[in-house]
Amino acid sequence: MIPMIVTLAVVAVLVATLVSVYNRLVRGRNSVDNAWAQIDVQLKRRHDLVPNLVETVKGYAAHERATLESVVAARSRAIGAQGPAEQAAAENMLSGALKSLFAVAEAYPALKASGNFAELQQELATTENRIAYSRQYYNDAVLTYNNAIQTVPANIVAGMTGFTPREYFRAPGEERGPVQVRF
């Protein structure tokens, strides 16, 4: 009788531990998903601003076709990107294209003086800042989650139930430096 009670107690403790660890991992995974959704919101906001910007620039510098097309192409690629790594690469390309566009704008005083252009520039700078914070928030969530699924004993539960590590959303060259939003 006593061995059976002991066995049952051990099994009960094991099951409770498994359930607790599993629930913790699910919470971590949901946090990562939620953080990614926040990035997605900010990226979408950025993508939505680009056509307005292109239209505004076109009004003053229509013959800068190559630059405008590269921005549009980079935006399309960013919209179609899947997963953090691909998304990060596409967003970096879009950032580069936007920088070229703003460099072109320097040569057009009338464009620089345009209120609409200045507003869009400001809005983009704000969005970049939000993306930076969203990225930090997401990467922190990924770090916590990845640590959780790779450390003992949670890695056993993670392995049994299909929890896999998530990718970080990295922007090359900005890991430790201050955020400088300069368009």
Place this chain on the structure above:
Amino acid sequence: MVMVAWTAAAAVTGLWLLLLLALAAATRNPDVETGPATANLAPQSPAVVDLITGGWRLCDEAASATLLDLAARGVVGVEEIGPELSLVRMRRDPGGLLPYERLVYDHVRSLAVDGVVATGALAEGSRDLGRWWKSFRRKVIAEAREQGLSRPRWSRAHATLLTAAAALPAAVIGVAANISDKDHEAGVGAAVVSFAGLLALMGRLNGERGTAEGARAAAHWLGVRAHLGTTGRFAEQPAASVTIWGRHLAYAAALGLAPRAVTSLPVSTPADDSRAWSDYGGMWHVVHVRYPSRLLWGRPPGSAVMRGLAAGWFTGFPAWMVLVAASAFDLWPDGLVVPAALAVGLAVAGPPILFALSDLTGPVTVEGQVVRLRRFRDGGKGGENAKWTYWCAIDEGRAREVRAMCLSGELWEPLREGDRVRAVAGRRTGWIRRIEVVEGSRLRDAASYDDTGEHLMDAPENLGEVRILPDPDAHGPTDPDRTRPYRHRRRE
């Protein structure tokens, strides 16, 4: 004779207390009845509303409500990035802010990096929180008085009457003390002490009281509270929802209806010991601070060696005695008594000594930002004899968790939270040997920001003394003695 004198003293003191109670009753706050529920927002600011609807006592919500009001008016923006991260963004240079609004705005501005500060980081900064709150409260009260909503409880006439009347029981107590103790002539001392005690009691009962106009305004705002309480579900709204709710959320916060928004904007609450916000690296982020046990941590190498030797002795010697006893009963071989006792002593003494020697020969340079400066009581009696352990947590930008290290009081005093520092420290003993400030915290060199804002206005009448501000370099405002005891909910 002695009995008669003391009876007379008690009687006169009792009469004075009766006078005090009578005046207190006569000057009590007017009764405020909740007005009809209404959505009509009167012209008072949320901070003033907090004052007049809280029995003329300002609560913690007032500062957060003021920030929400600034957000509703477009001076700053509140943006939600995630469930645990929102940002306050500076929007435009505000003109014509009220003094207490300017105080809140300046605090936010002083923390902003690229125009942005995380809401959780609003508790950070090297201001003296007690002084800041006092200044904020004074300014709100001044505004309420200017609008005719509040006034001091004791008028000049009341104060003069009570002070003059207090002289009588003090004098009688003095005479009674003289009669009962002729040898020591304690009368003068007893009179002075009792006079001071009575005045202190009188001061204790002083404060703000509402005017008739204030009572009418409070009744109206309680009506607004009743209305807001049935609409909007403000208790669950985050601070970022100010974008939707506008000033209604700010007033809901001031009326105690929006606890979630208020707690997410810790403008006037002390920073957490263990959860710090750092902007090292350019973006605000959370850093968890641990204060390890001082068994093998936070001691200078010399002290660690001595403690190690002492610990080795106090474990090795008892082990030797036990083993001698065991060998007497043939439970332990005679030849192994000394070696085993030595092994026990060395095992205990070894780690701290090795750590200390390792740190002495190879200290490391730590560069980063001071995120927490704390001192905790470590034995000794109170006052001058108190012993303290001084802690300094430095965010090096590598991890989200840092272990605070200890240092001497002399090194600790001039530091401020937010300073960028370079320290020479032992990684294993957690002891900082040298530390230099590479770049001061923003407040240190900011001539435009004064955490009291006292320069903006004269101290209003009867709001307590105007403090002579100490030299900040002589006594850092991060002194926990002055910042930590601040209670979360202030009901003066």
